[in-house]
Amino acid sequence: MNAIPNPKMAGARRGAGVWRVVAALSVLGASPAWASSGEGDGAGHFIFQMAVILLFAHLGGALARRHRLPGVVGELLAGLLVGPFALGGLDWPLLGAPFPGAVAPGGAALPAEIMHLSTLAAVLLLFVSGLETDVGMFMRYSGPGFAVGVAGVIAAYVLGAGGALALGLAETWLDPRAMFFGAVSTATSVGITARLLSERRRLETPEGVTILAAAVLDDILCFVLLAVVVGITQAQLQGAAFAWSAIAGVAARTVGFWILLAGAGLLLGRRVARLLKLLGSHETIGFATFGLALLVAGVSERMGLAAIIGAYTTGLALSRSDLADVIRARLHGLYAGLVPVFFCVSGMLVDVASLRGAAGIGLVFTLLAVASKVGGCGLAALLSGFNGLGALRVGLGMLPRGEVALIVAGLGLAQGVLTPQLYGVSVMMAILTTLVAPPLLNPLLTERTGLRRAHRGDAPAQELVALDLPREDVVELLLGRVVEALRREEFLVQPLPGDESFRARQDDRILTLSREGTRLQIVVPPDQAAFARYLVLEELIELEDLLEACRREGRLSAMQHDLIRDVFRNAPPQQVADEASRDA
Amino acid sequence: MNPKRVLSKETVKLNLAATSKDALIEELVDVLAQAGRIKDRKAALKAVLERERKMSTGLQNGIAIPHGKTDTVESLVAALGIKKDGLPFDSLDGQPCQIFLMTLSPASRTGPHIQFLADISRTLHDAAVRQQVLDATSEETVVDLLCRDRTAPPATH
Numbered sequence: 207m208n209a210i211p212n213p214k215m216a217g218a219r220r221g222a223g224v225w226r227v228v229a230a231l232s233v234l235g236a237s238p239a240w241a242s243s244g245e246g247d248g249a250g251h252f253i254f255q256m257a258v259i260l261l262f263a264h265l266g267g268a269l270a271r272r273h274r275l276p277g278v279v280g281e282l283l284a285g286l287l288v289g290p291f292a293l294g295g296l297d298w299p300l301l302g303a304p305f306p307g308a309v310a311p312g313g314a315a316l317p318a319e320i321m322h323l324s325t326l327a328a329v330l331l332l333f334v335s336g337l338e339t340d341v342g343m344f345m346r347y348s349g350p351g352f353a354v355g356v357a358g359v360i361a362a363y364v365l366g367a368g369g370a371l372a373l374g375l376a377e378t379w380l381d382p383r384a385m386f387f388g389a390v391s392t393a394t395s396v397g398i399t400a401r402l403l404s405e406r407r408r409l410e411t412p413e414g415v416t417i418l419a420a421a422v423l424d425d426i427l428c429f430v431l432l433a434v435v436v437g438i439t440q441a442q443l444q445g446a447a448f449a450w451s452a453i454a455g456v457a458a459r460t461v462g463f464w465i466l467l468a469g470a471g472l473l474l475g476r477r478v479a480r481l482l483k484l485l486g487s488h489e490t491i492g493f494a495t496f497g498l499a500l501l502v503a504g505v506s507e508r509m510g511l512a513a514i515i516g517a518y519t520t521g522l523a524l525s526r527s528d529l530a531d532v533i534r535a536r537l538h539g540l541y542a543g544l545v546p547v548f549f550c551v552s553g554m555l556v557d558v559a560s561l562r563g564a565a566g567i568g569l570v571f572t573l574l575a576v577a578s579k580v581g582g583c584g585l586a587a588l589l590s591g592f593n594g595l596g597a598l599r600v601g602l603g604m605l606p607r608g609e610v611a612l613i614v615a616g617l618g619l620a621q622g623v624l625t626p627q628l629y630g631v632s633v634m635m636a637i638l639t640t641l642v643a644p645p646l647l648n649p650l651l652t653e654r655t656g657l658r659r660a661h662r663g664d665a666p667a668q669e670l671v672a673l674d675l676p677r678e679d680v681v682e683l684l685l686g687r688v689v690e691a692l693r694r695e696e697f698l699v700q701p702l703p704g705d706e707s708f709r710a711r712q713d714d715r716i717l718t719l720s721r722e723g724t725r726l727q728i729v730v731p732p733d734q735a736a737f738a739r740y741l742v743l744e745e746l747i748e749l750e751d752l753l754e755a756c757r758r759e760g761r762l763s764a765m766q767h768d769l770i771r772d773v774f775r776n777a778p779p780q781q782v783a784d785e786a787s788r789d790a
Numbered sequence: 791m792n793p794k795r796v797l798s799k800e801t802v803k804l805n806l807a808a809t810s811k812d813a814l815i816e817e818l819v820d821v822l823a824q825a826g827r828i829k830d831r832k833a834a835l836k837a838v839l840e841r842e843r844k845m846s847t848g849l850q851n852g853i854a855i856p857h858g859k860t861d862t863v864e865s866l867v868a869a870l871g872i873k874k875d876g877l878p879f880d881s882l883d884g885q886p887c888q889i890f891l892m893t894l895s896p897a898s899r900t901g902p903h904i905q906f907l908a909d910i911s912r913t914l915h916d917a918a919v920r921q922q923v924l925d926a927t928s929e930e931t932v933v934d935l936l937c938r939d940r941t942a943p944p945a946t947h
Contacts, residue, residue, distance in 0.1 A: 694901075737909070
């Protein structure tokens, strides 16, 4: 750069060069090798596809958030827009079609490596959701969670399969087509709701925990149902008699494995966390734990349970340890980058064109799906101590079907039970329920309680320890010192994203520290209030001591003079002279 | 952390003799020295007196928690003394103090030091426990009263 006398000219020349190449390429009709071949293989093309997905997912998310919609909606819509059935299937100037795979009828809409990456993102999403869950509350709400989950599954299956019967798509309740529609309707995609609740910091409310508990149960029931449906379908296709014993065996193994996994996780979680702490650096702990979650997810998949359930359960097991905040903080970057990819890919899988002919059926199914979850789950929530607002929140939170429904529908398509159009209908239902839920749920997430009365499961009252200090920078200084003091007491302290606050945690003891203007605030459980007060008191005494020491010694002002006197002392005289002449 | 590892019958004294604040602190430091918990008696005394000079640790309800930081101890040590007829200790409520919990913690090592102090003094905020401690006739009883399972909810509320 230094050799070029006039940078402005060089920039103009370089720009012209690029345009000349563009012109030459367009004249020749040349495109990169992958674009003309139409095949999607090769690392180069994968990189290109990832570029498109990352850019559009994050742009879509940012755009949605700017319009006060949850990022998820923007990411899904960006996927719809740029997917293989829309812009992604078209030839882009210079680059070719990013996702040409959908051209082949019945073929995979997206290449396997994209789907794998999307699964990885879903696993990460569910692992972090598990970590964010307050197990104490999870247990207190497992009752409502169970009722809501079971009611939702029954209502959704009956309305889904019954809808297929009513519309003449299936002949009997045992028709594989009816059973697939029933199964597609059942699974709640907890990820979308979890993300919304997490964005609004409502994950730990009674509704949030009930939804999460119910959705976990939902997924398990859905996969058991799927195993049963696939078993019956195959038996019918082969003309054999029902082998109920074999089906029951598959179901028992799936559920049994999950109970075993969750039990082991809850019992061993803290012990595993203690072992993980031996790894030393927080960075290593964070990613080694994610590796562990992937291992459990992989084993779950082998045992017939979805990988995401294994990941969620691992997160749940570790959520009780003080490492939970550390792991979340370390995985935050990966999470923020990768999870939008999952939602974008979910949107990309929708074949917009095939829906045109089946829009009516799709709408009926969507309405049935909405009615079944809002009605079924809402009613169960009403009977479990929630008020109308709480029941509506739970019902709407259970609306999104998302990835699990897509997996079920894909299996139906692969088995030849669902036609591409009916597959499209299933996907439309999944996408619409997903699109509809966040905007409906979002405005309901107010501070108003969703419980009929003070519930025994309410979080224990927190105590506020507050100090009004003379200046904001004194608050900042004191906050820093208190954080250090907490670390000396062997608390794990993590900054909270967004604002000037920290969360300190030691096993079940959680303190939240924040500053607002000239006020220092610490929110503590009542049994830790004395500890917080003693801790802050010692720091205040130290602070006063520090100030007094500075004043007493009287050396600060002398030091200030020395400091400023030395500014020019070491500068070589020549340089000073140069500067003087240039200024002149 | 097991509180009994810190507070044991060797570091409890039922009838303190001192009649002044400084003498009482010295007496408790001597309890720790005699129990073999501190090596440098002088440094320990200096640390506690220094902290006391900055702000009195006399709380309410007859409880005082003199404490200090010094690297002459390797881990948290604690002593508890009782003076039934009380001693003026510049407490918050102006009342004389009867129960004195002293801790010394290493300055450059991490650990639940303030938590220990907070937990024991929280237990002592229960008037019934306080009376039982004052009425105790053996050091073991005092240790048992103060080191009960801390996960159990406090008796008040």
